[in-house]
Amino acid sequence: MEHFKELFQEIDVNNDGMISLSELKVGLKLSSLEEAEEVFAMIDDNDDRRISYDEFLAFMSDPSAEFFIHYTAPSQSEEIDPDE
Ligand SMILES: [Ca+2]
Ligand SMILES: [Ca+2]
Secondary structure (H helix, E strand, O other), X not given: OHHHHXXXXXXXXXXXXXXXXXXXXXXXXXXOHHHHHHHHHHHOOOOOOOEOHHXXXXXXXXXXXXXXXXXXXXXXXXXXXXXX
């Protein structure tokens, strides 16, 4: 659960305890707003257009969140220097 708390705080860049659509888009490095909306709607359970930590946690403990973890997992290949 520690990992999820850190991830939530990482995405919540303005530290208001809620994840907005734009924060989600940036946090998941999504290229289109449509894609962000889709993911956002899945996590925002009570439809108030904000993602609380509870909603985030509920979503992360759902098996369908696997793709989300894939998005946010650090990619080791990005650390390879193409100049070498
Ligand atoms: Ca926020
Ligand atoms: Ca909500």
